[in-house]
Amino acid sequence: MAQQDDLTVEDLLRGHDPAVVTAALWLRDLVISTVPDAREKVWPGWHGFGYRHPRAGYLCGVFPRERTVSLFFEHGARLPDPACLLTVSGRRGRSVVVERAGELPTDQIIALIDAAIDHRGSR
Template identity: 35%
Template sequence: MTTERIETLLNDIRSLNEEHFAIADKLRQLALAANPDVAEEVKYGGILFSIAGSPFCGIFSYAKHVSIEFSHGATLPDAECSLAGNGKYRRHLKLHTVEDIESKRVESFIALACDHAFSESEGL
């Protein structure tokens, strides 16, 4: 996906809420750092991340929070029950501040989700 569309979306988020932009920008950096082969695209009003064609998470900005949604979040280890949602596969985290990224262990969830998607794409 073109960087231009992603930058436009991030600029739109920034124009509405500077804190949401800071959260989304940090989440994007973490998702892209999870693996050198991570791809990103604008879809469904957010930024979706995939590896080897398998989606693993997405970032969405809402009026009162930013959400990071995990495509197969129900399969991720979550001893503290941090992930919300009750669908068959998807789980998410609501973030209100940049500090929530660390306190809710988002980086570890991103890494786990990316590894799961990569394994799935490899048929492991």
């Protein structure tokens, strides 16, 4: 196993159900293709990986669970969500929860990612 600082997304996903791995990698690809200049960091203690935007700072995180994967937005309560994709994760946090890759329209998830950049970049 890799050292904590050298842990990769693939290391983090090892041992998960194949559907969870596929969903996590699908969300990862969505974030990376939407925000190619975002930096990815694996958080072993939180069992997830997240993205930092050069202007907006922390953008979102991907958290694999036993049967689902959450795309978490720390300030998700402030994001427009006309498709009602976001579930409550706390007072200000919201998540998009998926069970399998491609089950939700990518354009709606991309709109949330873009909104998070706009919200965080306007601080």
